[in-house]
Amino acid sequence: MYRPDLEAGTVDAIRDRQLTRLNALLREVLPANRFYQAKLGDCLAPLSWEEFRRLPFTTKQELVADQAMHPPLGNIATYEPKRYKTYHQTSGTTGRPLIVLDTRESWDWWSECWNYVYHAAGVTPSDRIFFAFSFGPYIGFWSAFEGARRLGALTIPGGGLDSLSRLELMRRNRPTVLLSTPTYAIRLVEIAEEQGQSLQELGVRVTIHAGEPGASIPAVRSRVEHAFGSLSFDHAGGTEVGAYGYSCEARDGVHVNEEEFIAEVIDPLTGEQVIEGNLGELLITNLGRAGWPVIRYRTGDIVMFGGSGCACGRTFLKLPGGLLGRVDDLMIVRGVNIYPSSVEAIVRTFKVGEFRLVRTLQLGMEELTVEIEAHQDVAHLLADRLRQRLGVRIPTRVVSAGSLPRFELKAKRVIDRRKQPANVEVETKV
Ligand SMILES: [Zn+2]
Known part of the structure; x- marks a missing residue:
């Protein structure tokens, strides 16, 4: 001390x-x-x-x-x-x-x-x-x-x-x-x-x-x-x-x-x-x-x-x-309070590259998807573990290795697309 x-x-x-x-x-x-x-x-x-x-x-x-x-x-x-x-x-x-x-x-x-x-x-x-x-x-x-x-x-x-x-x-x-x-x-x-x-x-x-x-x-x-x-x-x-x-x-x-x-x-x-x-x-x-x-x-x-x-x-x-x-950053997904750090704690138990959380609205309800640079098998295992640990279904989506932004100072891993129509994919600048 x-x-x-x-x-x-x-x-x-x-x-x-x-x-x-x-x-x-x-x-x-x-x-x-x-x-x-x-x-x-x-x-x-x-x-x-x-x-x-x-x-x-x-x-x-x-x-x-x-x-x-x-x-x-x-x-x-x-x-x-x-x-x-x-x-x-x-x-x-x-x-x-x-x-x-x-x-x-x-x-x-x-x-x-x-x-x-x-x-x-x-x-x-x-x-x-x-x-x-x-x-x-x-x-x-x-x-x-x-x-x-x-x-x-x-x-x-x-x-x-x-x-x-x-x-x-x-x-x-x-x-x-x-x-x-x-x-x-x-x-x-x-x-x-x-x-x-x-x-x-x-x-x-x-x-x-x-x-x-x-x-x-x-x-x-x-x-x-x-x-x-x-x-x-x-x-x-x-x-x-x-x-x-x-x-x-x-x-x-x-x-x-x-x-x-x-x-x-x-x-x-x-x-x-x-x-x-x-x-x-x-x-x-x-x-x-x-x-x-x-x-x-x-x-x-x-x-x-x-x-x-x-x-x-x-x-x-x-x-x-x-x-x-x-x-x-508090997200309320189907009534469950979720902080990004809780998701990160689970994602980091797998061997993944970068990842990010994408928030969208589906029929007025908040939805959360985890995008990860990892193999498809890892994505399935991660989705299972997220459901078990957080008590709510959070889909995972595989993206190609190296495609997500890298950070030196503060990471910005939550992308908010709730103001965009859910069926339009727009690349958000981070
Ligand atoms: Zn101590």
Whole structure:
């Protein structure tokens, strides 16, 4: 553990520290932050937990609207522009990108949060970490890179290269740790298989996966681990909130870093807190980013609200299975609630190339089809298993190998054709 005194503290001690830090944050933010002044009105620190849980939620739409109304930074920026030192933005796949700036202090805070991730994965200053990503304006891997520098490990940037060049760079430098999206790790596995190369010869002993969920899905993890001869760890975070989640040696989901964040899980429809063992939407309050704070932020991620016990000894909140899907991605097929991650978990138990889920409407009812790059026999077995495990019939369709899109950052494997007539095949751009 990075901070055993905190990570394995009593739940009461964790809650006390969270409340103290929350109130310190509010005292810093409220006099200057016009976004939260308008939102929270005459709310005055110190707050009790009951008062905190009555504060309104913050949404992505509000932040985007705030920035559009008050360009370029929005009222969410607590300080004057010159205090900010690092620029990032969200990918903007669902609309206008959101600009997110950090001060020197909050950028240090990001790297501090990554230290929890690295320690939990057993990464040390003697490791050599390869970053397989494009070094664009998105925050995820930049913060991981900064965290690795703070840890004191050797950082090897893998940007601006195609996959074969990346593999060659890895072969020459023998990194011990790989950071990538889970999708990209599987892409490297495929490429190595095509080339008849062994990834085990690279000497990677740990892979850490960020940018999208997937590394908590056992079948995804075992494919990567088997190919690399490594152990895979999950990480959860977001541009708006910070690097809040990490998997421990139990690797059955992620812990929330409750020293730096407050996590809540609510029913996305009613806004009520769910009880332990239930699914809901994750809310995050970040405690160390006064320059760009979010309070009770609706992440849109579906998680299971776990408890505080774990085989690793940590008492930080557990989210079993990691991020299980997006609130927006919930599909209701003949009355059965289905998240894409549940389908992916089943697809990945078979040897398939890429796959995607195609949503259509048939006589006004939602239908789901799984397109896979695999043999017809595999498609039949997969359809059987989907019916057994999800309790609803989901047809599978074989497509030719290599015909589905490949992804480096965030995979988009759900194609929504519900607004098109079902009998017209239209290639959707992804
Ligand atoms: Zn644990």
